[in-house]
Amino acid sequence: xxxxxxxxxxxxxxPSPVVRLVFFAALSLLLLFIDVRYRYLESxxxxxxxxxxxxxxxxxxxxxxxxxAGNFFITQSRQRSLIKENDDLQRQHLSDAAQILQFxxxxxxxxxxxxxxxxxxxxxxxxxxxxxxxxxRDVFRRRVLVSKGADANVMIGQVVMDGxxxxxxxxxxxxxxxxxxxxxxxxxxxxxxxLRNGLRTIVFGAGDTxxxxxxxxxxxxxxxNDDMLVTSGIDxxxxxxxPVAKVVKIERDAAYPFARxxxxxxxxxxxxxxxxxxxxxPKLPERPLEKSAAADSEKRAKIRRKN
Amino acid sequence: xxxxxxxAKAEIQRPVSNTLIVLSVLAALFLNGLPWEGIxxxxxxDFVAMVLLYWxxxxxxxxxxxxxWGAGVLADVADASLFGQHALAYxxxxxxxxxxxxxxxxxxxRQQTIQVSVIFALTYAVYxxxxxxxxxxxxxxxxxxxxxxTLLWAPLSLIFLAMRQRRVDxx
Numbered sequence: 246x247x248x249x250x251x252x253x254x255x256x257x258x259x260p261s262p263v264v265r266l267v268f269f270a271a272l273s274l275l276l277l278f279i280d281v282r283y284r285y286l287e288s289x290x291x292x293x294x295x296x297x298x299x300x301x302x303x304x305x306x307x308x309x310x311x312x313x314a315g316n317f318f319i320t321q322s323r324q325r326s327l328i329k330e331n332d333d334l335q336r337q338h339l340s341d342a343a344q345i346l347q348f349x350x351x352x353x354x355x356x357x358x359x360x361x362x363x364x365x366x367x368x369x370x371x372x373x374x375x376x377x378x379x380x381x382r383d384v385f386r387r388r389v390l391v392s393k394g395a396d397a398n399v400m401i402g403q404v405v406m407d408g409x410x411x412x413x414x415x416x417x418x419x420x421x422x423x424x425x426x427x428x429x430x431x432x433x434x435x436x437x438x439x440l441r442n443g444l445r446t447i448v449f450g451a452g453d454t455x456x457x458x459x460x461x462x463x464x465x466x467x468x469x470n471d472d473m474l475v476t477s478g479i480d481x482x483x484x485x486x487x488p489v490a491k492v493v494k495i496e497r498d499a500a501y502p503f504a505r506x507x508x509x510x511x512x513x514x515x516x517x518x519x520x521x522x523x524x525x526x527p528k529l530p531e532r533p534l535e536k537s538a539a540a541d542s543e544k545r546a547k548i549r550r551k552n
Numbered sequence: 553x554x555x556x557x558x559x560a561k562a563e564i565q566r567p568v569s570n571t572l573i574v575l576s577v578l579a580a581l582f583l584n585g586l587p588w589e590g591i592x593x594x595x596x597x598d599f600v601a602m603v604l605l606y607w608x609x610x611x612x613x614x615x616x617x618x619x620x621w622g623a624g625v626l627a628d629v630a631d632a633s634l635f636g637q638h639a640l641a642y643x644x645x646x647x648x649x650x651x652x653x654x655x656x657x658x659x660x661x662r663q664q665t666i667q668v669s670v671i672f673a674l675t676y677a678v679y680x681x682x683x684x685x686x687x688x689x690x691x692x693x694x695x696x697x698x699x700x701x702t703l704l705w706a707p708l709s710l711i712f713l714a715m716r717q718r719r720v721d722x723x
Contacts, residue, residue, distance in 0.1 A: 263647075265616065269621040270643055270644070272639075273621065274636065275636070276636030276639065277635065277637065277682065281686065286635050293626065294630075296626065297630045300581045301630055304583075305585075305587065308586075
């Protein structure tokens with residue numbers, strides 16, 4: 246570019262500064278208007294951010310260094326609480342290990358007993374570890390998305406649990422994610438048994454609280470506070486014997502046919518970050534078809550003919 | 553040097569490479585992007601505006617309203633502010649710089665500072681106007697940045713002068 250004498254510049258420069266100012270001001274006002282009203286420019290923005298982001302990332306470096314230095318000192322002062330936490334975990338681990346040994350012994354015993362009565366052995370299940378990636382934003386929908394999907398052979402209907410009990414069930418599978426409906430979701434049903442006496446029932450999620458309730462229990466049903474409810478294995482979806490909930494409150498009001506029972510889930514349904522997905526539900530023989538509506542009407546016709 | 557400038561005033565108008573201009577604008581974007589917080593954010597001078605005004609004043613035929621507008625769009629992206637906000641402000645700033653360039657170059661630093669403060673005030677008024685149109689209130693504290701930008705004008709000019717001087721010496 247050649248800087249001519251200044252009088253020539255005026256003719257070579259094209260439009261005058263005022264024209265340029267008006268043009269660019271109008272352009273920016275147009276951009277402002279479009280951005281405020283329609284939000285059409287997000288793709289342009291992301292394209293331009295490719296140019297700017299290296300500078301931004303560089304600018305974030307001093308702050309990040311400062312924060313790391315701060316974190317270092319905080320870790321130093323927290324060391325004592327870390328040591329204490331470590332001790333607690335160690336103790337927990339020991340007691341868990343003892344329980345696992347007991348469990349293995351019981352399983353062997355159970356196997357022998359089953360052989361004796363020649364019951365078909367319930368299929369052993371293997372587990373997959375998955376991590377919760379997203380939680381549902383709606384308070385009334387108890388769902389989470391976990392990090393295993395169709396790529397890890399997750400299937401609809403598989404049961405999800407944590408270390409202590411049932412958490413939910415896979416209800417939708419995406420390529421790399423799957424959706425877990427928690428047992429506290431409204432009207433989500435789990436067939437259970439009372440561990441103490443084997444009483445069968447079904448617990449339903451309440452939806453708006455993290456409670457569960459067996460809905461159709463007669464007032465005189467043999468159920469007490471602190472009773473443990475475990476899966477019964479009926480229906481073939483949930484494997485048997487996994488803790489689900491603990492009874493916390495019972496209201497027996499003779500005015501109602503059913504007792505009002507409140508239970509709390511045993512598992513950390515809205516606490517943990519890692520969950521176990523149990524392998525596919527055990528294969529059961531096909532359920533006999535229920536009589537259809539057509540059969541019903543036929544029966545009614547027969548009765549009418551009799552009359 | 554890609555562009556050779558036949559300079560009329562040997563004292564000031566040394567050849568300036570495009571690289572220096574681009575780098576200085578990028579450095580200004582970097583300084584604007586540092587994690588400023590609270591009162592420091594209010595006091596933050598607008599480095600991009602300062603650098604653009606400097607170039608508009610000293611090289612009005614190379615850095616003009618169009619380039620300033622482009623830098624403003626980049627600043628909008630970096631700030632995640634509305635598209636066109638910085639662009640509009642920088643176009644106004646560049647207009648001031650280009651129109652007054654010949655007069656400003658005649659002045660010494662102290663006189664320049666006074667004139668430049670008016671241009672910065674106009675630029676900040678554009679921000680405030682856009683903000684007022686969108687949110688219905690004017691944050692007067694943000695005009696503090698206008699003050700610091702003006703105060704830093706003289707140091708910035710001296711730094712650029714030294715850089716250009718050294719550039720010439722090394723060649």
